[in-house]
Amino acid sequence: MRTGLTSVLSESAARLYERLIVSGGLSLREHPDLSGSHEARELIDKGFARERYVELPRLVPVEPIRAVDNAILTKQRQILDQYQSLLRLRDEMRALQQDYLSAAVPEEPHDLVRVITDREEIGALSVELCLSAQHEVASLETEHFTRPPDPRSARSLPAEVVERGVSFRNIYSKAALEVPGAAEMLRKSQDAGWLCRVYPDLPMKLVLVDERAALLPLGPTGMEGAVLVRAPVITATLRTYFELLWSRAVSIDGTPAKVPPEQDQVLRLVLTGMTDGAIARNLGISERTVRRHVQALLNALGATNRVTLAVAAVREGWVD
Numbered sequence: 001m002r003t004g005l006t007s008v009l010s011e012s013a014a015r016l017y018e019r020l021i022v023s024g025g026l027s028l029r030e031h032p033d034l035s036g037s038h039e040a041r042e043l044i045d046k047g048f049a050r051e052r053y054v055e056l057p058r059l060v061p062v063e064p065i066r067a068v069d070n071a072i073l074t075k076q077r078q079i080l081d082q083y084q085s086l087l088r089l090r091d092e093m094r095a096l097q098q099d100y101l102s103a104a105v106p107e108e109p110h111d112l113v114r115v116i117t118d119r120e121e122i123g124a125l126s127v128e129l130c131l132s133a134q135h136e137v138a139s140l141e142t143e144h145f146t147r148p149p150d151p152r153s154a155r156s157l158p159a160e161v162v163e164r165g166v167s168f169r170n171i172y173s174k175a176a177l178e179v180p181g182a183a184e185m186l187r188k189s190q191d192a193g194w195l196c197r198v199y200p201d202l203p204m205k206l207v208l209v210d211e212r213a214a215l216l217p218l219g220p221t222g223m224e225g226a227v228l229v230r231a232p233v234i235t236a237t238l239r240t241y242f243e244l245l246w247s248r249a250v251s252i253d254g255t256p257a258k259v260p261p262e263q264d265q266v267l268r269l270v271l272t273g274m275t276d277g278a279i280a281r282n283l284g285i286s287e288r289t290v291r292r293h294v295q296a297l298l299n300a301l302g303a304t305n306r307v308t309l310a311v312a313a314v315r316e317g318w319v320d
Contacts, residue, residue, distance in 0.1 A: 005018070009042065024061075025061065027056055028057040035051070049061050112230050113227060114227070115226075116226050116228060117224075122225075130161065131161060137169075139207045140173075141170060142176055142204065165288050167195070168194045168195065172202075173201055199245050206242070211236060215229075216229060244302075246302075247301070247302055263297055266283070266290060271313070276294070294309075301318075
């Protein structure tokens with residue numbers, strides 16, 4: 001038996017097909033069991049054989065080349081049917097997703113505050129928190145490095161996080177930028193997409209992810225241990241603290257912080273009352289990018305909606 005046949009036929013059907021090829025066909029009168037057999041039906045359904053009723057009824061083979069073409073067409077139809085089934089499933093899952101989101105109750109973390117002393121765990125947790133961000137990662141950086149910063153350690157932004165529209169902001173203490181190697185690391189971080197400002201003095205390091213988690217050091221360098229905070233009341237307080245520092249911090253060149261050029265365009269169109277879709281079409285960018293810029297503007301000005309954004313932008317002198 002040729003092994004290629006068993007890739008599309010059962011072994012018994014493949015044996016029957018070879019038998020049909022060798023004999024040129026089998027009489028249905030002489031072999032009455034063939035007509036209703038599973039093997040014969042399989043060959044007919046898959047295009048390897050057919051029943052012929054000219055003169056004596058016979059089960060005859062389909063020419064091998066044509067049979068292969070029939071097998072390909074059959075497989076293509078199966079794939080198309082599976083694809084269409086998956087499309088229908090996707091539509092059903094979208095509806096179920098809405099039901100799930102409506103009914104889901106956020107699970108309260110069991111450890112609202114947890115002390116961590118293992119250095120490797122602290123480093124891994126910092127990365128894990130950033131990768132899980134849905135809206136923003138905000139951080140404070142002081143001069144308390146365990147060693148002079150290596151420019152190669154500049155934090156790049158993971159593609160999957162950027163695609164979600166997550167924004168990244170960082171405030172450096174003035175002393176942190178005076179450490180050898182810090183300037184180059186800062187430049188590379190800005191090139192990667194971080195929004196950076198400077199504040200005269202910061203009491204601690206901090207990593208704040210959305211409104212749900214914060215990582216605080218137990219000591220100046222953060223290597224002595226850290227506290228993972230998930231308590232909403234504390235993370236909200238830390239967010240308020242960060243926004244206060246951000247509003248008073250200055251840009252890296254020492255001038256009062258202004259909105260980046262690409263966000264300035266979005267801001268001015270937001271103030272006209274344009275929707276995200278209209279802004280995207282006007283600027284030739286995606287709506288996701290527009291939403292990311294709007295969220296960054298809201299965060300930068302400590303605003304909660306577009307109305308308070310307009311008031312804050314005028315107050316800070318970002319627009320006339």
